[in-house]
Amino acid sequence: MNHLRYLFLFLVFLLLALPANAQRVKDYSSSVGLRVGTPTAVSYKGYFNQRHAAEVYVGYRSYDVSRYISVNAAYLSHQQIESLRGLKYYVGAGPGVRRWSYDFSESGATVVTASAYVGLEYDIPRIPVSVSADWVPTYFFGRDGGSGTFGYDLGGLGVRYRFAGAYDYDDE
Numbered sequence: 001m002n003h004l005r006y007l008f009l010f011l012v013f014l015l016l017a018l019p020a021n022a023q024r025v026k027d028y029s030s031s032v033g034l035r036v037g038t039p040t041a042v043s044y045k046g047y048f049n050q051r052h053a054a055e056v057y058v059g060y061r062s063y064d065v066s067r068y069i070s071v072n073a074a075y076l077s078h079q080q081i082e083s084l085r086g087l088k089y090y091v092g093a094g095p096g097v098r099r100w101s102y103d104f105s106e107s108g109a110t111v112v113t114a115s116a117y118v119g120l121e122y123d124i125p126r127i128p129v130s131v132s133a134d135w136v137p138t139y140f141f142g143r144d145g146g147s148g149t150f151g152y153d154l155g156g157l158g159v160r161y162r163f164a165g166a167y168d169y170d171d172e
Contacts, residue, residue, distance in 0.1 A: 030163050031130060035059070037156015039070055045160060051078050055094075065103040072096035074117050086125055092117040096138070112141045115154070123162070132158040 035041040039059030047053045052075070059070045074094030081087045096113040119134025135155040141148050 031160035032163075033130075033158055033160030035156050035158040038154045039068070040156070041070075041072075043158060043160065045076075052076070053078065053090075055092075066100055068098050068100045070096055070098040070113075072113070072115060074115065076117060078121065086123045088121055088123075090117065090119050090121060090134075098140070114139045114141070119155075128162040130158075130160050130162055132160070134158070 030044065030046045032042075032044050035043050035057055039061040041057040041059030043055060043057040045053050045055040055074045055076055057072050059072065061068055061070075072094060073096065074092045076090045076092035078088045078090040081089060093114070093116050096115060098111050098113060099108060100111070101108040115136050115138040117134055117136055119132055121130055121132040123130045133156070138151045138154050139148060140151060
């Protein structure tokens with residue numbers, strides 16, 4: 001359990017340490033798309049402002065004898081990479097729930113998760129599409145009746161359609 005506490009404190013420090021300067025990219029309010037990875041998911045991302053957003057996604061993953069459906073939410077803080085127009089990095093954290101089913105058993109398992117998010121997102125100029133790649137280390141509370149496990153192999157690639165009209169860069 002100490003690992004989760006240190007991860008949480010690190011993320012809080014990182015979020016507070018990010019500079020608050022304005023991005024050169026115009027606002028958009030939300031986006032919807034697909035995340036391919038672990039898990040494959042449908043994603044909705046809503047922005048509070050240019051730096052802060054919430055993402056919710058519903059995912060599915062299948063293995064040889066098991067599968068799960070997950071629902072995750074995350075608070076994300078973005079920062080523009082000044083030297084590469086349209087590229088930003090983000091960090092965040094959030095909870096989730098995962099429902100497992102097994103081929104060898106009629107009963108399944110439900111676990112609660114806490115995830116950290118580290119990623120890059122690129123807003124393609126003049127078209128309302130963004131692409132992203134992230135790593136989502138996750139702690140699983142009480143997995144299979146135990147005290148919990150840590151998953152380091154989660155994350156993936158995403159493509160989203162951005163809403164709110166034309167999207168372009170300010171002429172500076």
